[in-house]
Amino acid sequence: QVQLVESGGGLVQAGGSLRLSCAATGRTFSTYAMAWFRQAPGKEREFVAAVSWTGRAIAYADSVKGRFTISRDTAKKMVYLQMSTLKPEDTAIYLCAASSSAGAPMYGYEYTYWGQGTQVTVSS
Numbered sequence: 001q002v003q004l005v006e007s008g009g010g011l012v013q014a015g016g017s018l019r020l021s022c023a024a025t026g027r028t029f030s031t032y033a034m035a036w037f038r039q040a041p042g043k044e045r046e047f048v049a050a051v052s053w054t055g056r057a058i059a060y061a062d063s064v065k066g067r068f069t070i071s072r073d074t075a076k077k078m079v080y081l082q083m084s085t086l087k088p089e090d091t092a093i094y095l096c097a098a099s100s101s102a103g104a105p106m107y108g109y110e111y112t113y114w115g116q117g118t119q120v121t122v123s124s
Helices: none
Strands: 003-007 010-013 018-027 035-039 045-053 059-060 066-075 078-083 093-101 117-124
Touching: 003 093, 018 035, 018 093, 018 117, 035 066, 035 078, 045 066, 045 078, 059 066
Parallel strands: 010 117
Antiparallel strands: 003 018, 018 078, 035 045, 035 093, 045 059, 066 078, 093 117
16 A cells, blocks of 8 residues: 655746655555646646656656656655746646556556645746
8 A cells, every 4th residue: 555645835936946745655666656646626637747667657748748847766755746837827736646557657547546635826
């Protein structure tokens, strides 16, 4: 079993940067693909970025390509999302998730474990 706790959210002006962190517990963390999803008020949850358990496969949503970077530190059981050039439309609750599927899955149903989320608000 894996438990996930996100941190690093906050209020930032458009054009600014934030780094989100996801701390994982559980002995099998190293075998899980990890991802970030987000959910804005009144909208469905959407995929943001994913990294395979090896770190070799990475996927991004088109809306964040070139602005966001996902990374993982398996030894520390951490996953990060570096967000740059933030836009007001990036405002959402950001959730960390873990999947036993191969590669870097982009669909929520492939993820078994979810964190509670951290709020990111980008002001214009």
